[in-house]
Amino acid sequence: TWTPDSFVDETVTELKAKIGDDKVVLGLSGGVDSTVAAVLLHKAIGANLHCIFVNNGLLRKNEFSDVLKQYEGMGLNVKGVDASARFLDELAGLSEPEAKRKAIGKVFIDVFDDEAHQIEDAKWLAQGTIYPDVIESVSVNGGPSATIKSHHNVGGLPDFMKLKVVEPLRMIFKDEVRRVGASMGIDKELLGRHPFPGPGLGIRILGDITAEKVRILQEVDAIFINGLKENGLYDKVWQAGAILLPVNSVGVMGDERTYEKVVALRAVESTDGMTADWVNLPYEFLQKTSNKIINNVKGVNRVVYDISSKPPATIEWE
Numbered sequence: 001t002w003t004p005d006s007f008v009d010e011t012v013t014e015l016k017a018k019i020g021d022d023k024v025v026l027g028l029s030g031g032v033d034s035t036v037a038a039v040l041l042h043k044a045i046g047a048n049l050h051c052i053f054v055n056n057g058l059l060r061k062n063e064f065s066d067v068l069k070q071y072e073g074m075g076l077n078v079k080g081v082d083a084s085a086r087f088l089d090e091l092a093g094l095s096e097p098e099a100k101r102k103a104i105g106k107v108f109i110d111v112f113d114d115e116a117h118q119i120e121d122a123k124w125l126a127q128g129t130i131y132p133d134v135i136e137s138v139s140v141n142g143g144p145s146a147t148i149k150s151h152h153n154v155g156g157l158p159d160f161m162k163l164k165v166v167e168p169l170r171m172i173f174k175d176e177v178r179r180v181g182a183s184m185g186i187d188k189e190l191l192g193r194h195p196f197p198g199p200g201l202g203i204r205i206l207g208d209i210t211a212e213k214v215r216i217l218q219e220v221d222a223i224f225i226n227g228l229k230e231n232g233l234y235d236k237v238w239q240a241g242a243i244l245l246p247v248n249s250v251g252v253m254g255d256e257r258t259y260e261k262v263v264a265l266r267a268v269e270s271t272d273g274m275t276a277d278w279v280n281l282p283y284e285f286l287q288k289t290s291n292k293i294i295n296n297v298k299g300v301n302r303v304v305y306d307i308s309s310k311p312p313a314t315i316e317w318e
């Protein structure tokens, strides 16, 4: 019978035999799959695993530094690369969702390729691909693998994609990945993280992206997500986040008329992201969250809650 411990033992043995003394490059995303893959490989080959964690500037508030610290605490050999400015430059003026995804994917590949070149004699590229990614071919969970797949036809293969591929999780499902992670002692909070798309806040800022819009959405998102955690709601929701809408609305603050941004909150129930229902969050929670956002985030004067299910809506707005 399958147990997380036996999976870890067998996989570590296999990885050792397969990889030997070679060096391996792995892109960490902060998500469950790439983290569990990294810890498994680290168990097998130690310092020969070289992890790269790219900040695309579209992560959640403080996520880059918090997660990087967490990885270092786990003993992983990880290089954090802050490429926020490169991503924002490439995105300037783009507002069409697929154009934004392409731009983000392209910069990610360039940055990752530059970094991979600095790891001399690397022979393998490790990925956190899990079984549903293998059968659907498009990851719903974000991370480098999804980004790479949809963009590898742009102008020839980058060098890191010529490496041999090792995917220790390709035969198991998400719940098994979480159990494997837990059996290796990975932090519960990290293992319970909601899925987050590879293009990050880039597809939650509708229309064009600026540094100021990213900052506003990070603040709003942090208030919403922390509120879910503080009220014991985070684990009851499959995925949640905030969306910055490309409209201004009129409001009133003291004696002043305001004309500021509208944000939407979204929280869904799902098992695989293919279908989803909006979550019936308590009115009291929504009320408090809305007040907190409007009172604390400059530039936002209205909050709405998305009550659309998938299909026919999608989870993301772009």
Ligand code: XMP
Pocket (backbone or CB within 6 Å): 101, 139, 140, 141, 142, 143, 146, 147, 195, 196, 197, 198, 199, 239, 273, 274, 310, 313, 314, 315, 316, 317, 318
């Ligand atoms: P939708 O919006 O299609 O989202 O209902 C389903 C799941 O996929 C995630 N998603 C993405 N993940 N790159 C990713 O890595 C993307 O471009 C992307 N678009 C959507 C979304 O967050 C949800 O979990």
